[in-house]
Amino acid sequence: MKADTHFAFFDEGSKKEIRRAVLHAVAIPGYQVPFASREMPIARGWGTGGLQITLSIIGREDVLKVIDQGADESVNAVSIKKLVQDTTGVLTTESTQDASVIQSRHRIPEVPLTKEQILVLQVPMPEPLRPVEASEYQTKRLHAEDEYSGAWLLLFEQIMKYGRTATDADHPVVVNDRYLMAPSPIPRFDNPKMHQSEALILLGAGREKKIYAVPPYTDVTSLAFDDYPFTVESFEGKRCRLCGAEDVFMDELIDEENGETVYQCNDTSYCLERLNQQAKAEVEKEHV
């Protein structure tokens, strides 16, 4: 007795509710819209916020790409992609250009996104002020009053302690000169990709029951002081051992044979595409 689920898992009432929250979020860039997050067939904290957005906006003609930490073949990405495909029958792809909806955890793809695409980011902790204020009631007020001293102090304290800012992923950003926003745990390397992005970026936190958005062509600046400017992770002098790419976010690996540290593109589909292009160019050269 296996009951057939509705298109895209949810009943239509739930989808409408979530879409309304999405529209609300787009109208107020960076503002966290509370919504009645549904329990999903995958666990809370495993991308249910992103999944709920994806399922409520997806249509039959959409093409879906899901990435987890840069990889299409990561177990959780595979699991989410399979769930969406099983309940909708939409086409899936690994190529960033071919996708109309891209759900991602902790990365923005290396290939610039276009206005035809929607990026859905999974968010574990949507509240950028949580490290300085535990209470939701208080942080909501701080946002309303544009009171972000706590976030600045956090950076200031790092400078006092370590001589530089020491944030890692999820470095807070200011959206449209108004709301302080957690960009989700993307590396700092990806923060600038949010600025004036052509694609709509939707962020969903299922467990914390919040949806927020960066609409296309919106200013997004990473929080930093003038004399201690924002910096991204450094991969200076490093090249991808497979495709030779530079200026991308790399995974650090240990070569099993000689124990040396090697690097390769974290965005697996980007790397693959470059490899295929190189192979094609080589073939063409040889057969001229």
Place this chain on the structure above:
Amino acid sequence: MGYVAVKGGTKAIEASKKRLKYERLKDGEIIEIKTILSSMKALVDQVMSEASFYSPFLAALAIKQAEGSMEEAVFLMRAHRSTLPRLYYSQTVETESMFVKRRISASFKDIPGGQMLGATYDYTHRLLDFELAKENTVDNHQWLQAYKQELQDVSREDDIQYFPKVVDYLREEGLFEEYEDDNTSPMDITKESIQFPTPRSARLQTLTRGQTGAVTSLGYASLRGYGQVHPTVGEVRVGDLPIYVDHPTENNENAEDNDFYIGEITVSEVESFVPVSIKNDRHDEELEFEIGYGVCYGQNETKAIAMSILDQCLEHPEFDFPTHSEEFVLLHIDSVESTGFISHLKLPHYVTFQSKLDSIRQVKKGATSNES
């Protein structure tokens, strides 16, 4: 032919699912849903309560599928709940109309209507019964026959007796304040996310679907010293409640004729009496009782009592204990949320860890260059 991505994930997941199925099937035994329904009532009740989804059959199915794991069974039920359209709200249920199976008071020996022990583990000695290892249906059948024979000698009441609430008796004495019925529609926490400060309806809903262990330990913490609530259990009752919904279209004067009975639910209900000091008209301190309320699906009295303590705690946020903080209590007792977020730590964190490594390396580099 160009390069293709390493197809590690898909294959690994498929193999893992197969292995899971193998582990469930390998001993060749099948547990029937009806076996779970009739022999694991407490488990079924607890799953329904934490899932906030009343369906014994589906709960038993979830228990079977989850191989008895509480968190998995609750998770399955909650996820299924998300696929169901919500069409009606039931009418307000008056618990005075409960078909009581068990009812006790720790406050008074003689309560109007009397104490009724019903079925409880409370006074059993927790000694393993090795006889059960060789239990058989023939003996059980005989036992049942004998039990029914005994019952025949007990005289029957012709009318169903409804028990008055213990608190009504105390209200008459003026020890409890009389409150007007609050008929504002409760907030539905499954349709809107809770905002702080919360209305009591949102708090009660969150508490009643809380994980039994979490609700119990926070209630215990409050009782033991990390809280200001020391209740006496006024009344614990377990029984069945009829559920009615309005006619979806007709809404006339004879509303009661148009009500639809849609079934009944078994619940545990607790009213705890908590002394609080209040200022009277002359600004003198005076003691009065307030009620902590606990209710949950099925028979789960510990959870309902713990809930009644936490309800009363959250009514008094002025005390500086975590058990009196609604954000602390309400945001951390949900089974699906806590188990989900804890288990997400098993997901890869390569990118974030790489970012952390970079940050630490940069700080170290900075430190050495500063010293030199």
